[in-house]
Amino acid sequence: MPSTVPTTLDNWWCDYSSEYAFVGFSYEVTDxxxxxxxxxxxxxxxxxxxGRYVRIYxxxxxxxxxxxxVNAAWRAGVGVHALIWFGFDGDNLWQGRRDALFQSLSSNAKAKFVTRAVQFGSEPLFDKVLPEDxxxxxxxxxxxxxxSLRIPxxxxxxxxxxQEQGGAQEILNAIDIIDAHMLPFFSAQASTASKSWPLVVGDLNWFVVHGNGKxxxxxxxxxxxxTSEGVQPNSPQAVANVENEQAYYALLDQHCSDFKAVAGGGVGWFAHIYSEDMEPGYGIYGSNGALKFPFRPRTSC
Incomplete structure (x- = not known):
């Protein structure tokens, strides 16, 4: 980062076409x-x-x-995909979170130079937190x-x-970029991670077809x-273990060129999630603070 906060966002962010392959981690902040x-x-x-980015969860x-x-990200030299969290209780706390986030974005001089995107919910359509319109x-x-902050x-x-909302094209038209969830373990066709590329491509192609080139x-x-409560397969052949977690990221690395070629600037992917203490079963780091497996994903190809 520069020694002083810039006066303009002109030429600040890299072109989307450079942001493909591994870009960072999902990072839970509930603690x-x-x-x-x-x-x-x-x-x-x-x-x-x-890593270029941290995706807040x-x-x-x-x-x-x-x-x-923002201040930690500035000092570390990473960007942030911010999140307005709805939760699962059907309450209106998200409104206060929205307002607090927007206040920070407008008042913190560094915020627009750190915040790459604002996510209005994590699976808000799947959870039906609000009517689509x-x-x-x-x-x-x-x-x-x-x-004025130029934040997507x-x-x-x-x-x-x-898909369960009939395609929700109104949402796809409204958003600036597509932040997609890719969790092939839950597919009814899932088996092992190394065989999951067709499942990844199926969901990815849906976004390509309906996403207007975003x-x-x-x-x-x-x-x-x-597996754990809430992390149960929908296929009897789906295998959950450390070897398959590692194999999934290896699979993404093997298809770096495929991600790079996707319209709209390629596909950048986050690893979900930074630590096992944040979401058991998904952490790259174990609860002991050590990596669960060697992790050196490709950032370009």
Whole structure:
């Protein structure tokens, strides 16, 4: 990062066509990590894995928490895909989270130089948190609010989440970029991770066909190393273990050129998730603080 905050966003972000293959980690913030913890982890993402971005997952309602995220990301040299978390209780707490995020984005001078996108929910269509037209209105209003900051607005969602809403084309038209969830372990055709490329391609092609050429990131993207409550397969052949978690990311690396060739600037993917302490079964780091398997994903090809 420069020694002083720039005065303009002109020529600040790299072209989308350079953001393909591995771009960073999903990172859960429900523990409301301290600035020191955030900076340590973000710096590790940048220096150890050449990660460009952190995709926020979950929520922390501590006052000024997103300012802590911005300041840690600035010092670490990473960007952020911010998130407005709806949760699963059907309450209206998301409105306060939206307002707090927008306040931080407008008042923190570094925020627009760190925030690559704002996600209006994680699987909001699949969870039916709002009627489709209401969600579209929220996206459009957010785009207007953030227009001077030039921050794209999207939702983070499964292809199935769109499909079960009849395609939700109103949402696809409203969002600026596509943050797609890629979780082939849950497919009814799943077996082992090394055989899951057709499942990945099936969902990816759906976004290509219906996404109007928009940039695609795979945000919630991975294969579990174990099953647990809420992480159960829909195929009796689906295998969850560390070897398959590792094999899934190896598969993505093998198809780097395929991701690079996708219209809209290629496909950048996140690993879900940074630590086992955040979401058991998905962490790249185990609860002991060590990597569960060697992880050096490709960032270009």
């Amino acid at each position: 409301c990590q301290s600035v020191a913890e955030l900076q340590n982890d973000f710096t590790n993402i940048r220096n150890t894995f050449n 979950g929520f922390c309602d501590r006052s000024s928490f997103y300012d802590d995220v 209401t969600l579209a209105q929220q996206i459009k209003a957010a785009k207007q609010t953030l227009s 607005v999207t939702i983070s969602e499964l292809a199935y989440g769109y 940039k695609i990131y795979l945000t919630e993207n991975g294969w579990p190393s174990r």
